[in-house]
Amino acid sequence: MNLDTLKAFASDGGRSILDLFEQDVDRAHVFSASTGDMLFDYSKTQIDTDIRAALIRLCDEAGLADRRDAMFAGAKINETEERSVLHTALRNLDGGPVDVDGLDVMPGVLDTLQRMRVFAEEVRGGAVAGAGGSFTDVVNIGIGGSDLGPVMATHALAPYHDGPRLHYVSNVDGAHIADVLRQLDPTRTLVIVASKTFTTIETMTNARTARAWMVDGGGEPARQFAAVSSALDKTQAFGIPEQRVFGFADWVGGRYSVWGPVGLPVMIAVGSTAFDAFLRGGQAMDVHFRAADWSENMPVMLALTGIWHRQVLGYASRAVLPYDQRLLRLPAYFQQLEMESNGKSVAMDGSALTIPSGPVVWGEPGTNGQHAFYQLIHQGTDVIPCEFMVAAEGHEPELTHHHRLLLANCLAQSEALMRGRSLDEARQRMADKGLTGEECERQARHRVFAGNRPSTTLMYPKLTPFVLGQVIALYEHRVFVEGVLLGINSFDQWGVELGKELATSLGPIVDGAEGTETKDGSTAALVAYAMLHRETE
Ligand code: F6P
Secondary structure (H helix, E strand, O other): OOOHHHHOOHHHHHOOHHHHHHHOOOHHHHOEEEEOOEEEEOOOOOOOHHHHHHHHHHHHHOOHHHHHHHHHHOOOOEOOOOEOOOHHHHHOOOOOOOEEOOEEOHHHHHHHHHHHHHHHHHHHHOOOEEOOEEOOEEEEEOOHHHOHHHHHHHHHOHHHOOOOEEEEEOOOOHHHHHHHHOOOOOOOEEEEEEOOOOOOHHHHHHHHHHHHHHHHOOOOHHHHEEEEEOOHHHHHHHOOOHHHEEEOOOOOOHHHOOOOHHHHHHHHHHOHHHHHHHHHHHHHHHHHHHHOOHHHOHHHHHHHHHHHHHHHOOOOEEEEEEEOHHHOOHHHHHHHHHHHHHOOOEOOOOOEOOOOOOOEEEOOOOOHHHHOOHHHHHHOOOOOOEEEEEEOOOOOHHHHHHHHHHHHHHHHHHHHHHHOEOHHHHHHHHHHOOOOHHHHHHHHHHOOEOOOOOEEEEEEOOOOHHHHHHHHHHHHHHHHHHHHHHOOOOOOOHHHHHHHHHHHHHHHHHHOOOOHHHOOHHHHHHHHHHHHHOOOO
């Protein structure tokens, strides 16, 4: 990506956003994008018509339209793994054929989806049951993309949850599975082992522990285990009957997999009709992404806002701030989606990236974050672009006053970030409180807000399954667009491998085998400390 033209605009990153609103009364409309009932407002940034035009030129220079069409058409755009990238096929409910290597994948996708629907409804209705009766609880064992998506969606869709209780175990820390299983009846619990590869050490360790717990407690793993994986030979070897295995192809990346069998626990929780609505929301965003002009294209403009802030202005992180308690796991989900996808320092052709990779993504729901880390966002020395999101209304008609307060807080934060408070204003406030002289000056300085801090706001009518689908697909395509502009492969994740390999070699050493001498001094000393201080063998 050649940023020369844009770098010429970098000094505009410091100009007053408030002035931009004064110069253009229509700014909020000009610098926003919508699709269906969803609105993305990026007017509280320093982007103006010239900057937007220069950003959009990047899309054309990078051949974004061709890359996008290649992805949807099943081309092998994940070049380091020689794979297609077709999570979009999982929500392509009525969009026609999608070919990989000359074969239409849609019949297989729709067949698996139908099997999921039947299984989910049988679990919900009790036709599929455990040794002790209908399932009261479902435990999903998985990690990363086999966990974060369904966890996030289960929280998000709580108002629609009318199936068995759901629990998620991801961490290999025995505390996680112990705390979950302790509350459950091993004869009425369904365990879903979700792992694309079915080799992930955390997941397989937890799956074996769950199986032993079930057998000890009188449950029957053969009827109470299901698997979600693309490694069908391995699910069979684990002993999960074929009819309980829901497969997906290698062209679905883990962090993009919630739309297919990885979403099975969500479907069991909310039912197949609500899950279909989630898929349709994703599909609607796909249609928009493929059809809208760049300047009106929500994923593209979200991506270009990200490029402007990270690659042009150099802001190292961005905060995702849903004013929606049920989106409490969305920041964690986006962390994997964005940082595993675009945290790369090598371009597709193997050359070193000469511009910054994707930013650190982090966040928490508002209003909680306001009482924790917003201090730094408002008065810290770093500029952190904030991505707010909020619904026009909540799901609790008897609590509309809560929702209005939530909405007011969300809007107040973006306004405060932009408006700030000058030293003169701060002085006046101190003077109004009766302070004078040096004390007035000293106190006033602590109460200055630099302001002019950029933010975007995504608004939607209500957090329904359809809207959740739109939001997730919006961010997926944002990541895709940013990856294309960076010239990287957003669909591999080699950066996670080294740690896995070293953990494998450290396992026996931590167990007491020889080998600390092969490690550096720090690692050897830390192993020695653990061996000295443990009471159990
Ligand atoms: O270690 C990273 C990763 O490979 C993620 O990309 C993936 O979502 C996660 O591990 C889990 O992998 P699997 O579904 O194969 O167990």
